[in-house]
Amino acid sequence: xQLEPKILKYLNKKVNLILLLIxxxxxxxxxxxxxxxxxxxxxxxxxxxxxxxxxxxxxxERYKIDGVIGVVGNYIVLESDIDRTYLELxxxxxxxxxxxxxxxxxxxxxxxxxxxxxIQDSIVVTDAEINGRLDQQIEYMVSQLGSEEKVxxxxxxxxxxxxxxELFEIIKSNQLASxxxxxxxxxxxxxxxxxxxxFQSIPEEDRPIFGAELEVAQIVIEPEITPEAKQRVIEELNxxxxxxVENGASFTTKVVLYSDEPRASTHGGLISLTRKSSxxxxxxxxxxSIQEGEVSEPFETEFGYHIIYVEKVRxxxxxxxxxxxIPKVDEATIQQARTxxxxxxxxxxxxxxxxxxxxxxESDEKETKNNGGQLINxxxxxxxxxxxxxxxxxxxxxxxxxxxxxxxxxxxxxxxGRKRFKILxxxxxFEEHVADYAVDYEKIRxxxxxxxxxxxxxxxxxxxxxxTYININSDYADCEYANNWLQQ
Numbered sequence: 001x002q003l004e005p006k007i008l009k010y011l012n013k014k015v016n017l018i019l020l021l022i023x024x025x026x027x028x029x030x031x032x033x034x035x036x037x038x039x040x041x042x043x044x045x046x047x048x049x050x051x052x053x054x055x056x057x058x059x060x061e062r063y064k065i066d067g068v069i070g071v072v073g074n075y076i077v078l079e080s081d082i083d084r085t086y087l088e089l090x091x092x093x094x095x096x097x098x099x100x101x102x103x104x105x106x107x108x109x110x111x112x113x114x115x116x117x118x119i120q121d122s123i124v125v126t127d128a129e130i131n132g133r134l135d136q137q138i139e140y141m142v143s144q145l146g147s148e149e150k151v152x153x154x155x156x157x158x159x160x161x162x163x164x165x166e167l168f169e170i171i172k173s174n175q176l177a178s179x180x181x182x183x184x185x186x187x188x189x190x191x192x193x194x195x196x197x198x199f200q201s202i203p204e205e206d207r208p209i210f211g212a213e214l215e216v217a218q219i220v221i222e223p224e225i226t227p228e229a230k231q232r233v234i235e236e237l238n239x240x241x242x243x244x245v246e247n248g249a250s251f252t253t254k255v256v257l258y259s260d261e262p263r264a265s266t267h268g269g270l271i272s273l274t275r276k277s278s279x280x281x282x283x284x285x286x287x288x289s290i291q292e293g294e295v296s297e298p299f300e301t302e303f304g305y306h307i308i309y310v311e312k313v314r315x316x317x318x319x320x321x322x323x324x325x326i327p328k329v330d331e332a333t334i335q336q337a338r339t340x341x342x343x344x345x346x347x348x349x350x351x352x353x354x355x356x357x358x359x360x361x362e363s364d365e366k367e368t369k370n371n372g373g374q375l376i377n378x379x380x381x382x383x384x385x386x387x388x389x390x391x392x393x394x395x396x397x398x399x400x401x402x403x404x405x406x407x408x409x410x411x412x413x414x415x416x417g418r419k420r421f422k423i424l425x426x427x428x429x430f431e432e433h434v435a436d437y438a439v440d441y442e443k444i445r446x447x448x449x450x451x452x453x454x455x456x457x458x459x460x461x462x463x464x465x466x467x468t469y470i471n472i473n474s475d476y477a478d479c480e481y482a483n484n485w486l487q488q
Contacts (some may be wrong), residue, residue: 069473070109070485073116075173077108084155091144102479109470109485110461114177117464123183125175128272128319133171134164135263184460185453190445198448199437207435210443213384215428216398217373219344219358220365220412222420223329223337230305233325237298237307240323244295244309251295251309254323260304260416261324269321270311283308287320303416326416334419341409341421348406348423355406355425364420374427382442384430401426 070077082104089096141151152163190198240258243249252268255261261269273279273287282301287308290296296308304326312319344362347353353361356372363369367376375394377385387395397407407424414420435444461483472485 069105069476070112071469071471072109072112073468073470074119075112075116077105077112081108102476102481105476105479106481106483106485110483111174111177113461113464113468114180115173116468118176118180121180121183123176123179125172125179126272126317128270130168130172130175131270132263133175134167137167137171138164181457185456188449188452188456190448190452194452195441195445195448196437198451199435199444202435208447209432209434210430210440211386211388212432213386213430214390214398214426215383216375216385216394216424217355217359217427218365218368218375218422218424219341219355219363219373220368220420220422221337221341221344221362222364222414223333223418225327225329226333229327229329233305233327234298237305237323237325241295241297241307251321251323255321258325259323260326261322264324269323270319271321272317272319274317283322287318326418329418337421338409341423345406345409345423355427372427380442380446398424398426403429 067079068076069079082101085104085108086096086099089099138148138151142148145151145154148160152158152160155163157163157166236258240249240254244251244254255264255269259269263269271279273284275284275288277284279287280301280303282299283306286296286299286306287310290308290310292310292313294310296306298305298307300306304324306322306324308320308322310318310320340362344358348355348358359369359371359373363373365373368374374383375385376383379389385394387399397410401407401424403426405425410422410424412420412422430439433439437444465484465487470485470487477486
């Protein structure tokens with residue numbers, strides 16, 4: 001039976017709460033268009049004019065805001081924010097029985113501290129990026145509740161427009177907070193000696209138990225895309241380009257009507273990117289090689305063929321739209337691919353070739369073929385997959401495989417939704433065990449790095465709290481905070 005890993009004593013309650021709440025989606029809003037007024041009794045009020053936060057009394061045009069419980073720099077925390085956070089955690093099936101309102105309030109204060117100083121440090125998140133995340137969040141909410149109307153009613157809003165406005169500010173605030181945290185520890189590393197000292201500092205009885213793990217390899221065969229199929233999409237993209245360049249047709253309309261990009265209809269496929277954005281190199285190279293208002297020639301990436309329109313250039317950042325066309329494969333090439341992988345599987349089973357050799361010589365998956373088909377865990381970055389945390393699809397395919405056994409042929413889909421075929425094998429097994437420095441070095445290194453990052457964040461918080469305007473409502477003055485929010 002799979003045992004739960006022990007919780008290390010060096011991970012204190014505050015750290016556990018931070019890690020837990022990373023999963024939550026907190027519905028709270030920054031007070032960017034209002035002036036907060038705090039009197040000498042810690043009552044928080046608001047003045048209906050726009051200016052910076054003041055810590056002195058105003059004697060005119062004041063009225064009490066119900067439910068404001070904290071101020072951090074230019075941001076407020078509402079009583080309802082705590083209730084909403086509880087609700088979000090419960091929706092994700094996260095137990096809240098051991099989480100107090102004081103702890104959630106402290107975490108919300110931390111979020112506002114990050115956001116406030118992200119603005120001070122000129123950290124920028126673009127509207128296009130926020131809108132993309134907003135659309136994803138709305139889609140998820142609708143999938144859970146059934147309709148947009150049910151979504152905004154559930155969150156006690158008057159309309160979807162009001163809901164979107166609030167979520168926009170929330171996502172922007174959360175993204176700024178996340179980027180601020182990353183900036184704090186982005187250059188931190190741990191040396192092998194630090195890892196060794198960290199591991200030795202953990203008493204033997206408190207060392208974590210790592211669950212059973214597998215190393216998995218796969219061979220992937222993709223149906224061939226014929227030159228004729230490629231030429232057809234190139235000609236179609238050239239027609240769209242000519243219609244825009246020569247006839248003044250709307251590129252956005254082309255995106256919505258003709259692009260094979262799944263989210264093309266969302267804001268006409270608008271993308272904001274920099275050289276560091278997580279897009280494939282070929283896409284960024286073309287996007288930064290043409291000028292504002294220009295449309296690129298058709299070009300190829302691993303996703304298919306594109307044309308790009310540069311809508312706006314802002315220094316090192318560009319807003320672009322693109323039409324993606326994915327060449328189609330016919331049934332004949334699909335059947336050829338199936339026959340090929342069947343033959344490969346038979347040769348491996350008959351001992352004519354090893355799985356690793358077949359992967360290197362035959363697999364169409366560039367990321368794994370040179371390593372004998374070995375899969376990399378996208379979460380940990382190493383080759384091990386813990387059974388209880390493995391992707392369900394992968395787990396179902398390898399769970400019952402014996403040592404050296406080759407899986408049946410599975411039909412899979414690539415990044416573009418095209419069918420492909422694959423076979424898998426388990427190359428190594430690690431039974432459940434207490435952490436071992438030699439065997440589990442990478443996991444222990446990650447724990448050591450996490451502890452170092454936490455210490456850096458705690459020091460940053462202590463320093464910034466001392467120099468930031470903070471006011472806590474008297475109802476929360478008796479909480480035991482991990483940080484010095486009361487500035488005593």
